[in-house]
Amino acid sequence: MTKDDGIWNHCTNSAIRRTARRLGQFYDEIISQSGLKSTQFSLMSQISLSGEPSLKTLADALIMDLSALGHTLKPLIRDGLVELVADDKDRRVKRARLTAVGQKKHATALAMWRDAQGRFDQTFGSEESARLRQTLAAISSMDLGAKTQPEK
Numbered sequence: 001m002t003k004d005d006g007i008w009n010h011c012t013n014s015a016i017r018r019t020a021r022r023l024g025q026f027y028d029e030i031i032s033q034s035g036l037k038s039t040q041f042s043l044m045s046q047i048s049l050s051g052e053p054s055l056k057t058l059a060d061a062l063i064m065d066l067s068a069l070g071h072t073l074k075p076l077i078r079d080g081l082v083e084l085v086a087d088d089k090d091r092r093v094k095r096a097r098l099t100a101v102g103q104k105k106h107a108t109a110l111a112m113w114r115d116a117q118g119r120f121d122q123t124f125g126s127e128e129s130a131r132l133r134q135t136l137a138a139i140s141s142m143d144l145g146a147k148t149q150p151e152k
Contacts, residue, residue, distance in 0.1 A: 023120075030116040034109035041109045043072055044098060047082065048106055052095040054087065063140060081105055 007014045027038035036044070046061055047053060053061070059069040073096065076082040081102035087093035098106060121129045 026120070027113070027116050030119075031109050031112045034105060034112055036105065036109050038113075039072065040076060041106070041113060044076065044081065044102060044106045044109070045113075047096050047098055048103070052085070052097045055084075055094050055096060058096055076102070 006018075009015075024038055027041075031038045031041050034041070043058075043062065046058060050058065050061065055066060055069060059066050062069065064072070073082060073084075077084065080099055082096055083099050084094045084096055087095055124132070
């Protein structure tokens with residue numbers, strides 16, 4: 001590694017985080033016209049896709065811990081876009097669902113996301129974009145054994 005190199009040329013984590021920031025800025029710029037951040041749109045999309053997922057199921061799908069999910073859900077609940085409801089079989093389990101207002105907001109943002117996705121695919125290439133998503137999906141499902149190792 002030389003002084004002029006960026007760390008992202010040598011560290012996968014840094015490269016992915018740098019790229020995620022750049023893509024986040026790009027998608028946010030387009031999706032923000034709906035009043036949502038791209039992270040909020042992604043969360044609402046996962047809720048929509050999953051129906052009425054439990055918070056645990058939703059957190060697992062998004063690879064988030066429950067406290068981070070709760071933090072991300074708060075403004076969506078406050079704004080009446082998402083509501084939490086008790087599970088029919090186990091009242092201790094909370095499920096997330098889009099409200100009617102949330103469904104409408106999500107539909108508006110979805111059109112904007114399609115525009116952003118189309119621009120990215122056009123610039124990066126549709127096949128390359130699909131391969132990138134497949135690679136990232138494979139990485140996100142890997143067990144990397146990242147638990148802290150005990151000292152020897």
